[in-house]
Amino acid sequence: MTNLKIGIDIGSTTVKVVVLDGDGTLLFRSYERHFSKVREKTCEILRGIQEMLSGRQVRMLITGSAGLGVAKASSLPFVQEVYATAAAVREYIPDTDAVIELGGEDAKIIFFKGSLEERMNGSCAGGTGAFIDQMATLMNISVEELDALSLKHEKIYPIASRCGVFAKSDIQPILNQGGRKEDVAASIFQAVVDQTISGLTQGRELSGKVVFLGGPLHFLKGLRERFTETLHLDEEHAIFPENGDCFAAIGAALCAADYEPMPFETMFRKLEEAVDSTSMADTLPPLFKDRAEYDAFLKRHNANAPGMIDPDTYEGDAYLGIDAGSTTTKLTLITPEGGILYTYYSSNAGNPVSVVKGQLEKIHELCGDRIHIRGSAVTGYGEDLIKSAFRVDAGLVETIAHYRAARHFNPDVDFIIDIGGQDMKCFKIRNGAVDSIMLNEACSSGCGSFIETFARALGYSIADFAKLGLFAEHPVNLGSRCTVFMNSSVKQAQKEGASVEAISAGLSISIVKNAVYKVIRAASADDLGKHIVVQGGTFLNDAVLRSFEVELERNVTRPVIAGIMGAYGAALYAKDLGLTQTSLLTAEELKGFTHTAKPATCGLCTNHCSLTVNQFDNGRRFISGNRCQRPLGKAASTMPNLLRYKYEKLRSLTGIPGPRGKIGIPFGLNMYENLPFWHALFTKLGFEVVLSPESSRKLYIKGQHTIPSDTVCYPAKLMHGHVEALLDMGADTIFYPCMSYNFDEKSGDNNYNCPVVAYYPELIGANIPRLKQIRYLNPYFGLHRPRDFKLRAEKYFLREFQIPKGETRAAVDAAYEAYAAYKEDIRLEGEKIIRFARENGKRILVLAGRPYHIDPEINHGIDELITSFDLALISEDALSHLVSKESRKVLNQWTYQARMYSAARYVCTQPDMHLVQLVSFGCGIDAITGDEMRDILERCGKLYTQLKIDDINNLGAVRIRIRSLLAAIDAREKAATKPKEAANG
Structure with missing residues (x-):
């Protein structure tokens, strides 16, 4: 044992340490998460095997994405991980054609056939272990449970993997509408496979003998299954080495043979001394100067609270609101005056039906014969499913629910911002109606899950982590970037000696900067409004709320019930219905309630929609996943569709x-x-x-x-x-x-x-x-x-x-x-559709995009969804010729975009026309076009709605946008008739 070789692979989330003897026999291996404390964890592992190494001459090499910083700080040798991995592969599996390696935040493919070439993820951690962890958290299960579920799948849903926000927006509607967890679990792994193949092969074919390395591929059988099936590999060509999770560390140990030996104690001392090296980080002013300033802040915001009524002594009428959100389920039972009798807020655990059933049973027990539920309403992603399952009286789109609640606390509200776990919604209010809607389209870095991800990585609960930043003297300036880049910033801040408190405060400030400058894209606080109401679970974090007020330089209204405003607004809406008795399932009916969900594929047209058939007791059922009405036994919309x-x-x-x-x-x-x-x-x-x-x-x-x-x-x-x-x-x-x-x-x-x-x-x-x-x-x-x-x-x-x-x-x-x-035929058909709409009193919606956006696979049936709302649908090229050329603020040099500008200008002249813009995700030109389209429409008092589309066909978010647009139009028209009615009266 005189020629011991040590390989240390420090990745984005784990540390791997191996010890080989002179013959290459593996004497020791370790694979542990480092929770961003990379040098400390490395020393801890080595300290645990001091007895084996003490007094020995050792050769040692460090590798890995986080290993270079450690090697530099400790003046120890480093080898690039591709070469380390290649060394191990050539030693143990010499006829390898390609390697696929997935780590915590890194994914790479190494091609051996021909010249050695590596392809690695650059800007996104989609398709990595961190992505899988995030999805398991979303489903409220462990990664091990996710793996076990995936092996029992019956079908695969298309799910995006390049960003957590896309994946969540694909997964949540499936779960909320009754999709099987087994199918979703396998679909998550398939998303990782698709991301790896499409994102990293970059046109180079994967063939021959493929070796799979890294922790996720070593531990997750379901992920292995998806890779081998997708790549059509048999056992001879899909190789999963016994120590595949530590292969880069083994390769580093093999490469260490080329370096001079040193006493283990010398090497270990260098690592230990490097742990404490620090330098100053870029910092920001503290959120609160002292406890007194924080107490005054709390007093101001805690005043925005509804009355809490004791349900054990209350007798009378009540109204129930349910918010089946993307990751959580909220319920609120209120009195006619708005006082709260009961609230519930928890993760929906991927099964909102079960959660709501349990809560309804508790509410019925609470009410007894004293409290009479007169009305009920539901909002959120799971609205249709919950309404169907429990015979809820009404459903309403989220924007209206949140506005109804905000108006209760601030009648003058002119801007609402709601930040949840993965969603961000912003509404401008004009003339008592929702005027414009902004949602995060492509990134979740301004949402609650952003902080939660880092809290977990650093070993804290979200609540404890949030409190740490309140009194940090020097919050770290982390900027406003996506989670992957921010992770690098956090690691750099840790290397520079930033405390966890400073990082917590910095992340809260980052969330606000992302919200204000990336989603709302405000130039100043006046772009938002004078009476701002903030809501959503993320704003219960005082550090985020304080950062928001500091950034805008004005006070805002945060109701104490910020996390349940959707449910509270739904309850107020239920009261407004004026019902004398709810149709909600009774306590007795709940005892016999049953629910099963089965996947199915619709064969009634070429779309082949992936359906989920939810079956309830008494033969009731609800079908989700359909683009049109045909699977429901109804004819497709007869509204004209250009x-x-x-x-x-x-x-x-x-x-x-x-x-x-x-x-x-x-x-x-x-x-x-x-x-x-x-x-x-x-x-x-x-x-x-x-x-x-x-x-x-x-x-x-x-x-x-x-x-x-x-x-x-x-x-x-x-x-x-x-x-x-x-x-x-x-x-x-x-x-x-x-x-x-x-x-x-x-x-x-x-x-x-x-x-x-x-x-x-x-x-x-x-x-x-x-x-x-x-x-x-x-x-x-x-x-x-x-x-x-x-x-x-x-x-x-x-x-x-x-x-x-x-x-x-x-x-x-x-x-x-x-x-x-x-x-000419398209223009004539457009005229015909407009004439039909006006003769029949129908609204006309212009779906503006590019010619290829009419492809059903590209637009995912958005056109059919729109016509199902009783709208006549035309496209921009039916109108663009009706206005003369006009100069724009932007360089107007693209034919397709010029058409959209012209169509938007024409829509401004037509009271019964409204426009929605389709944007392909990744289109650089449309980043400019969208702003110009918004400007054209809003200058003339029209609403602007943009729909971003990519390869995933879930229409949950699209449905919300269209319904919000229609609700805003209805409210505007209603507000416009009030002065006339008053004058006539």
């Missing part, structure tokens, strides 16, 4: 057999709206046009392995599947041109296509190897100048197909005519 009309018209352009063979066209991006042009051109030239199949999740997965970037929009990602499908269909020629310019509609400063739409054909050609086996045509064409295009087309088709120039000229003319006819 998006559906356009889609069906384009898909009807089937190929006509021609003498020159077949031309495959992928149906997406710039080939969507321009399809009538290319279809007419090639048909006239004697080709049969073959379209790729309709978009679907299955089609996306078909091309997933060739996608080089995870940040590109979903419509672009789908193009890989469309091209792969055409190849599977036997296409020997595929036409997909690059188009820098779109048709010039004379409505903007220029007529560019966005860079993705314009040049994606080149990316497709470079990343789908099978295209090299066929004829792939991706020329640069510009259709905005017909004369130039005709000359270019003559030369191109003569060279490629030996088609005479005269024939090409005639085909080009026919193509322009076909495109013009298509555009």
